[in-house]
Amino acid sequence: MNDESIEIEKNLEKARRLYVDHSRVMSMDKTFSSLLSAYGHEIENSRVLMTALGLPELCSYCATEIPGGGCCGSHIATWYDPIVLLLNLLMDVEIQDKSYYKNCCRFLGREGCTLKARYHFCVNYLCPRIYKALDEEAVSRLKAQSGAELFLGWKLECYLLDRFSKMGLSF
Numbered sequence: 431m432n433d434e435s436i437e438i439e440k441n442l443e444k445a446r447r448l449y450v451d452h453s454r455v456m457s458m459d460k461t462f463s464s465l466l467s468a469y470g471h472e473i474e475n476s477r478v479l480m481t482a483l484g485l486p487e488l489c490s491y492c493a494t495e496i497p498g499g500g501c502c503g504s505h506i507a508t509w510y511d512p513i514v515l516l517l518n519l520l521m522d523v524e525i526q527d528k529s530y531y532k533n534c535c536r537f538l539g540r541e542g543c544t545l546k547a548r549y550h551f552c553v554n555y556l557c558p559r560i561y562k563a564l565d566e567e568a569v570s571r572l573k574a575q576s577g578a579e580l581f582l583g584w585k586l587e588c589y590l591l592d593r594f595s596k597m598g599l600s601f
């Protein structure tokens with residue numbers, strides 16, 4: 431296992447521990463549950479919009495044809511800290527053991543990203559091929575939708591960090 435993989439597995443281990451210790455209490459927290467449900471709704475809205483605009487076809491070309499997975503490079507998984515990974519576990523994401531494609535992000539599956547909660551880079555980044563394929567109106571719709579998704583993800587991260595810091599846990 432290389433340094434990159436060790437870091438990713440450590441973060442996953444911490445996220446899984448947090449899940450075991452706190453998921454039951456979190457599921458009874460009405461504010462958190464309603465934020466998480468709204469977040470899931472915006473993630474789904476993003477997925478529907480991306481599909482309608484043909485992004486999965488454009489992105490899978492890079493994942494399968496470009497060595498290293500295009501913008502889903504292996505190092506990106508190291509940016510995923512225990513809190514964002516915990517959000518995925520709380521949304522019932524089954525985190526796969528390794529990337530489907532060689533030398534790509536640990537979370538890249540056969541048909542794209544396997545995570546629901548994702549960082550701004552993964553949600554926001556539009557490569558030159560996408561800009562070339564879409565008109566201005568489509569790009570604006572994508573950016574507005576990404577903003578709605580990221581805003582709720584950020585609120586949830588803050589909520590969890592605040593809650594854990596009151597318990598003396600830091601990350």
Ligand code: SF4
Binds near residue numbers: 503506552
């Ligand atoms: S987390 Fe998902 S979107 Fe981000 S680089 Fe990995 S596979 Fe790609």
